[in-house]
Amino acid sequence: MSEQSTMTGPPVGPSGASSGGAGLSPRQRRNISRGVQYAVFVVLAALVVSWADWAAIREHFLDMKVAENLFPEIFTIALKNTVIYTVSGYVLGFFLGLVVALMRLSSAAPNRWIALVYIEVFRGLPAVLVFILLGLAVPTAFPGIRFPFDEYGVVAIALGLVSAAYMAETIRAGLQAVPRGQMEAARSLGMSYSRAMITVVIPQALRIVIPPLTNELILLFKDSSLVFAIGVTSATSELTKFGQDIATEYADSTPLLLAGATYLLITIPLSIVVRRLEARQAKAR
Structure with a gap:
């Protein structure tokens, strides 16, 4: 009797699927799934294009005669004010958030309680309500209080108070991510706790949380x-208010579309920076 064994059925390939074509490899299934997704996307895009009233879109959203009235003020006034509001609020929020984060990690219970209350209050309140309270309620309740730089000061403080609550938790997470050995090594070299925190721990923590802090800048913008x-006023309006005023004047939505596009001129590059920072950190790890 021959020792060669007999096999029944079609031969099996290295992927485990039958070479007779009855099964599909994982790569083939992925390709089919991807092709179906592309087809669905193309169909949906074609439906949107065919259903849209392009004449109405050009009239109400792409009116070049109305758009001409936005320049150059959309850049020299609206965008400039938006950048000033964002940067001033972010700087205030960053330093206040750093202080609140350190208070959250303090060994003194009152510091932790104050920081926790601050974070919960300003994360829980709608940002628009903070603007109203600072801009309208505080001057009414305390007539002697005047904010520096008028509207610019109010906006900077309002944005700073709101953003600080979020950045405090981000920075706290970064501080806790720094290995304890860093602080112990600094103290063993004779550094005080404050100096070790400022020169050793905080810089490392900030490098860790750069991507989320940049995301906060986008949200603040x-x-x-x-x-x-x-x-x-018209001299202190930002992009949305500027576009809304022009849109109301001409009964056309083109200014709002251009205001939105101007936002994207800032937010898209910032988003690209965030992704590259995240990728660099992931590669470093």
Whole structure:
């Protein structure tokens, strides 16, 4: 009797699927799934294009005669004010958030309680309500209080108070991510706790949380549109208020579309920076 064994059925390939074509390899299934997704996307895009009223879109959203009235003020006034509001609020929020984060990690219980209350209050309140309270309620309740730089000061403080609550938790997470050995090594070299925290721990923590802090800058850039709540003038209006005023004047939505596109000129590059920072950190790890 021959020792060669007999096999029944079609031969099996290295992937485990039958070479007779009855089964599909994982790569083939992925390709089919991807092709179906592309086909669905193309069909949906074609439906949107075919259903859209392009004449109405050109009339109400792409009116070049109305768009001409936005320049150059959309850059020299609206965008400039938006950047000023965002940067000033972010700087204030960053330093206040750093202080609150350190208070959250303090060994003194009152410091932790104050920081926790601050974070919960300003994360829980809508940002527009903070604007209204600072711009309208505080001057009414305390007539002697005047904010520096008028509307610019109010917006910077309002954005700073709100963003600090979020950045405090981000920075706290970064501080806790720094290995304890860093602080112990610094103290063993004779550094005080404060000096070790400032020169050793905080710089490492900030490098860790750069991507989320940059995301906060993007969110703050958009939150600057809430300046309408305190009633700014035409000279201190930001992009959304500027576009809304022109849109109301001409009964056309083209200014709002251009204001949105101007936001994207800032937010898209920032988003690209965030992704590259995240990728660099992931590669470093």
